[in-house]
Amino acid sequence: MIIASQDKKCKRCYCCVRHCPVNAISFKGEQANLIEEECVSCGFCVKACSQSNKVLKDFVIDVETSLNNKNTKTVALMAPSFVASFKQDPFKLVGALKKLGFSQVYEVAQGAEIVAQEYKRLYQKPLDKPILTSPCPVVINIVKKHYPKLIDNLAHIVSPMIAMADLVKQSWDEQVEVVFIGPCVAKKSEITHESVDGKVDYALLFSELEGLLKKKKINIEDCQKAPLDYLSEEYLGQLFPISGGLLKAANIDTDLLNNDVSVVEGKEEVLETLNGIENNELKPALIDILYCKGCINGPDFYDDKSTNQYKKNKVVNFAKEKKQKAPKSPDYYVEIDLSREFRVLKKKKRFPSEKEIVRILEYSEKFEKQDELNCGACGYETCRDKAVAVYHGVAEVEMCLPYLLKLTENRVTHYQKKAQNLLQLYNEIDQNIVGCSQSILAAKNFVFKASKSDSTVLLLGESGTGKGLFAETIHRFGERKDKPFVKINCSAIPHELLESELFGYEEGAFTGAKKGGKIGKFEQANKGTIFLDEIGDMSPVMQAKILQVIQDKKVMRIGGDKSIKLDVKIIAATNKDLKQEINKGGFREDLFYRLNVLTFTIPALRQRHKDDINLLIDSLKDKISKEHKLPCKSISAKAKEMLCNYSWPGNVRELENLLERLLNLVEEDTILPEHLPESIWENQSQGTNITDPNKPLDEILERVEKEVLINALKRSNNNRTKAAKLLNISRSNFYEKLKKYNLTTEKS
Ligand SMILES: Nc1ncnc2c1ncn2[C@@H]1O[C@H](COP(=O)(O)OP(=O)(O)OP(=O)(O)O)[C@@H](O)[C@H]1O
Structure with missing residues (x-):
């Protein structure tokens, strides 16, 4: 290949x-x-x-090995286009090749001269069909592989390269390796063609020769000029790389009025001519056919920026120059065989039926x-x-570009629509969960992702932080929104009843069982979502049963004998520290890992930014006044500040309840600090801006101490003994500090 x-x-x-x-x-x-x-x-x-x-097959290493082999003569055959490809003096290039190790440097032009005479002989005979000249290996390959019917239209004459290689090999008794150097990639294939295989040993491109010279640090410009070697007289063979060169060398008339001879070159013209012959549209003639517009336009033409005319001139001038310098025919003349055979390489392919073509066209949306x-x-x-x-x-x-464009446009529209829907969804979630701080934005993001997923969700956080709201929002904006959302508070139902609540029972399953049995929460939630609130309070026995249901995705009613397949999204929530519960043996580790897939801890209200609390105050006030048909009062700035400074042990629920109470009880239009309950007054954290440069140190320390005490109370659920322990101070010391900061109203 x-x-x-x-x-x-x-x-x-x-x-x-x-x-x-x-x-x-x-x-x-x-x-x-x-x-x-x-x-x-x-x-x-x-x-x-x-x-x-x-990548191209390259023979560079083989050529190097040949040049290094003392027992072998390595001979270069230069394509006649080399004078136009290399900018340097052609004879300096010959000098460089000799320096590289080539013992002789011949021009293929000499072989061309011999081949041209063979064409002349062919032309002198009457032609019974169009005859295609055969120096161009691409044309030969096209005919062999794609126009098998035209195989006999190819002139059975070797190319100048093969003729010259034959001449070289027959002229030397020693071991000779022949390297063709030119601009033609297809020459690499021609050297292995049937009937001429082995005549040329290696084919190099001009660029590969350039690389080899560079590797050996040979600069053409610095080389001494050296003469070309000759085995045959040559002049017009030099014109071979120019269109019509072969005919000129063969002295065949290319007059426009001569229909018996034509010159065809370039991809389009070549294919058109081959089709014309195949369709019997062309009459017998000698057709000088080249795939490139002359070899001076070959794929590896080194100087491919020059105009065709410039390259042509260089070749013609070199031919003229040589005519004066070249020696006459050598004394000896070697007889070489110029005939060659061609073999069809076409494999027959089945052509699809019209129906099959139409079907394929339809795939890329070509219906008409x-x-x-x-x-x-x-x-x-x-x-x-x-x-x-x-x-x-x-x-x-x-x-297919038009098809891909259409496809891309459709995809863009699809994703734009999807993005719009997602944005709308996000906006709805955003409105549902009030807050704009980083922590609440992260929470909204979580809800957004969890609503798109079917994985189990575990919501952690203190009581009243919004776990129930989050669970409902996740369901409401997910794929299951039109299916049931079933909530069960695991701590509110006695352990012995929880099983029947969750899994249901069959009639007569136990004494007191309802007639006809009862459907359980899991079944009710099928295709929808079940929200297992306060899962941390579930008994170990129930935990094991729930684990089983989650694993098997099946449930069996109490007293039943058939399991019911479940497709339920599970959202669990707890205000307990489950890791701590696991350590204490109160919660199953395996259940925890089953639940702990999409987990989020909702921040307590006191941990949130004041802006969040302000937003919540306004939003909850509106909601309550609407729900309970109460006038929506304003809240004074000072009262708001006090609400923001309060530590909210009951979190959003406590805030909601307080606002409901105030809207019901305050008679004035504006809620003022004096309307706020004692607990808010007593539990006023001043904020912990400990870096405030305007505050004295003792004041800052007092503020921090007060915060720490409040936090300890929250963490210990207002149990003072536990809180003192948490802070590693004595109970009496703790009491004193509570008194100092007016925190004594907290229950113990
Ligand atoms: N970010 C919020 N935006 C608007 N309302 C909120 C927000 N967080 C909580 N709420 C409201 O606060 C109240 C308490 O929330 P929720 O019942 O969801 O808390 P919870 O953590 O489930 O409490 P518990 O653990 O006691 O069950 C609800 O009325 C809820 O709508």
Whole structure:
């Protein structure tokens, strides 16, 4: 294989397919791969690939080994286009090649001269069909692999490269290795063609020669000029790399009025001509056919920025220059065989039926004729050609720019809609859960994600922080919103009744069981959500049963014998520290890990920012006045400040209850500090801005001490003995401090 694809470098621009004359590139897993049986080795896909995804077979190491082998003569055959490709003096390049180790440097132009005479002989015979000249290996490959019917239209004449290699090998008795150096990738394949295999040992590109010289630190400019070697007289053979060069060398008339001879060059013209011959549209003639617009435009042409005219001039001038310098024909003449055979390499492929093509077209949304845009972006000339390639498994349906654009537009619309829905959902959650501090924003984010997921949710937090509200919100904005939300408070139901509440029972399951039995909460919640509130208070026996249900996703009624399949989202909540409970043996560790999937600890109200408390005050006040049809009073700034400074052991619930009481009892339009209960007055934390530079140290220390005491009381559920223990101070010391800070109204 002359050209191979590298892994995972393709970016799907389809540039290679567009440059390939025979669509010899397949796409699988979004990666381009060369199809060996189809590839004609023109090499233009290599040049076109911006990702260097294609690599060429190279003989550089073999050539180096040959040059280093003392028992072998390594001979260079220079493509005649070299004078236009290298900017340096051609004879300095010959000097560089000699320095590199080549014993002889011949020009393929000498072989061209010999081959041209063979063409002249062919032309002098009457032609019974169009004859294609055969120095261009790409054209030969195209005919062998893609126009098998035209195999006999190829002139059975070797290329100048092969003729010259034969001449070299036959002229030397010693072991000779022949290296062709040129701009043509396909020469790498020609050296292995049937009937000429082994005549040329290696084929290098101009760029590979350049690399080799660089590696050996040989600068062409610094080299001494050296003469070319000759085995045959040559002058017009030099014109071979220019279009029509072969005919000129063969002295065949290319007059416009001469229909018996034509020059065809370039991808489009070549394919058009081959189709024309195949369709019997062309009459017998000698067709000088080259895939490139002359070899001076070959894929590895070093100086490819120069104009065609400039390159042509360089070649012509060199031919003229040589005419004066080149020696006449050597004394000896070696007879070489210029004939060659060609073998068809085409494998027959099944062509899809019209029905199959239509079906493939429909996959990329081409239902009507006008949907077939034939834009060529995929690299195939028509949408149908591409459909055939899809049928043969070498193209992907998605290789269609208009289809991909439409698909992308649809996706963008889909995601825009989705984003809009999510934003709306987030806004609704945002309105439901009041607060704007970082901690509450994180909580809203959690609720948003948990509502999108079906995983088990565990809500932790002190009593009244909003666990119930969060659970309901998660359900209300999730996929299950239209299914039941069943709440059960595990601490409110006696242990012995909890099992029947949760799992239900069959008629006669126990004394006192209702007629017809009873459906349990799990069953009620099927397809919806069950909220197991205060799960930390559940008895160990019930914990084991719940664990079983969660694991099996099945429930069996008490007294029943059939298990009922469950599809229930579970949200559990507790104000207990479950890790501590596990250590104490009050909570099962395995159940904890089952529940501890999407876990969130809701911050206590006193831990929240004052802005959150202010927002809650306003929102709850509105809610209460609406619900209870009470006038919505305002709250004075001082009263609000006091509410914000209070430590709220009962959290949002306590705040809600207080506001309800105030809205009911305060007669004035504005709630003032004096309307607030004693507990608010007594429990006024001044805030702990301990870095306030305007406050004296003792005041700051007192504030901090007061905060610490309040916190200890909260943590110990207002149990003073426990709180004193937490702070590692004596009970009497603790009492004194409570008195000092007016905190004595707290219950013990
Ligand atoms: N961020 C909030 N925004 C609006 N209302 C809230 C917020 N947090 C809590 N509430 C309200 O506070 C009250 C108490 O909340 P909830 O019953 O959800 O607390 P809880 O943590 O479940 O309490 P418990 O542990 O005692 O069951 C509810 O009326 C709830 O709507």
